Amino acid sequence: MSTAENSPNVSEIKNDKARLPRDERRAILLSAALEVFTAAGYHSAAMDEIADRAGVSKPVLYQHFPSKLDLYLAVLDVHIDSLVFEIQKAISSTPDNAKRVRATVLAYFNFIEQEGEAFRLLFESDMSVEPQVRERLNRMTYDCAAAVSAVISNDTGLPQEASMLLGVGMIGYAQVMARHWLERDSKLTRQQAVDIVENLMWRGISGFPRT
Numbered sequence: 745m746s747t748a749e750n751s752p753n754v755s756e757i758k759n760d761k762a763r764l765p766r767d768e769r770r771a772i773l774l775s776a777a778l779e780v781f782t783a784a785g786y787h788s789a790a791m792d793e794i795a796d797r798a799g800v801s802k803p804v805l806y807q808h809f810p811s812k813l814d815l816y817l818a819v820l821d822v823h824i825d826s827l828v829f830e831i832q833k834a835i836s837s838t839p840d841n842a843k844r845v846r847a848t849v850l851a852y853f854n855f856i857e858q859e860g861e862a863f864r865l866l867f868e869s870d871m872s873v874e875p876q877v878r879e880r881l882n883r884m885t886y887d888c889a890a891a892v893s894a895v896i897s898n899d900t901g902l903p904q905e906a907s908m909l910l911g912v913g914m915i916g917y918a919q920v921m922a923r924h925w926l927e928r929d930s931k932l933t934r935q936q937a938v939d940i941v942e943n944l945m946w947r948g949i950s951g952f953p954r955t
């Protein structure tokens with residue numbers, strides 16, 4: 745791609761800034777990018793299509809995001825932060841561990857309902873071998889598991905490494921089973937699926953005694 749193609753037209757940038765605040769424009773671009781990346785995958789996604797869907801020229805898109813990878817990483821960051829926040833909020837929502845398990849499961853299913861495209865992008869990325877993408881996905885898993893493992897360690901007296909392993913396992917249960925429910929268009933209702941996942945997780949983790 746030529747430098748001229750990458751460089752935004754000055755008048756286009758000025759008009760863009762006059763129409764919408766930068767943060768609002770950025771949110772629109774990220775939303776359009778999510779749709780295109782989810783539908784086409786990273787390698788087949790075209791910046792032209794993302795710009796068209798967002799209602800901007802391609803130079804304006806490049807003014808906000810210098811490359812397609814920069815745009816992809818920005819989309820990941822927004823939705824990773826959103827999921828991690830919801831899991832952390834679920835863990836801190838109650839001191840009752842059985843209710844914590846349910847809240848965590850619900851957080852994943854709520855994320856599917858509200859951000860189904862983002863869920864697919866996070867857990868079915870065709871860019872997972874890209875180091876910058878892999879680092880972000882690993883951080884997402886670690887941050888979610890760390891919120892769970894802190895409670896496990898406090899309540900059971902298990903060492904940090906063992907608690908973290910259990911945390912990763914519980915997060916994995918919820919993520920994989922929610923993803924399966926989403927992909928298979930299951931005949932199970934959302935409520936039935938949540939009950940099954942919650943029951944499995946609670947029966948497992950409640951076998952570890954409190955300190």
